[in-house]
Amino acid sequence: MEDALTGSDAWRAYENELEKYEADTKDDNPKPIGENNPAVKALFGYALESDTTGARGHVILSDLYLEPKQDAEKVFSHVAIDRFTGGARDGMLFQQKAASSDAFTLDIYEKEVLRRKIKTAWEAP
Numbered sequence: 783m784e785d786a787l788t789g790s791d792a793w794r795a796y797e798n799e800l801e802k803y804e805a806d807t808k809d810d811n812p813k814p815i816g817e818n819n820p821a822v823k824a825l826f827g828y829a830l831e832s833d834t835t836g837a838r839g840h841v842i843l844s845d846l847y848l849e850p851k852q853d854a855e856k857v858f859s860h861v862a863i864d865r866f867t868g869g870a871r872d873g874m875l876f877q878q879k880a881a882s883s884d885a886f887t888l889d890i891y892e893k894e895v896l897r898r899k900i901k902t903a904w905e906a907p
Contacts, residue, residue: 844889854882 814820817828823837830836862874 840893842891844891846886846888848881848883848886851882851884856880 816822825839825841827837827839828834856879858878858880860876860878862871862876863869864871
């Protein structure tokens with residue numbers, strides 16, 4: 783039994799191996815998602831950083847307010863999970879309230895100087 787690993791030791795060993803794998807397989811060319819996507823930058827803008835000037839986006843989305851149907855709210859009770867043991871965390875019960883609505887309005891404002899390709903993307907079905 784001296785060669786046995788406890789659960790936490792096994793988890794650490796697994797994490798260390800996973801980090802080695804990620805370091806070996808890391809792509810030097812990041813995929814065009816989020817801040818690496820030029821279309822996302824053009825639509826929503828990007829932050830000022832040391833090597834960029836930053837820019838405001840071409841699109842503004844309004845706040846969204848739902849008018850819930852009567853008796854359309856449901857409360858879900860959850861127990862927080864400990865990320866290391868996978869078990870329930872002691873004293874960490876929480877609740878979420880979900881509401882539903884038949885319809886809502888989302889206003890999208892765009893700059894008039896928006897390029898034709900970006901405008902076409904917003905109008906696509």
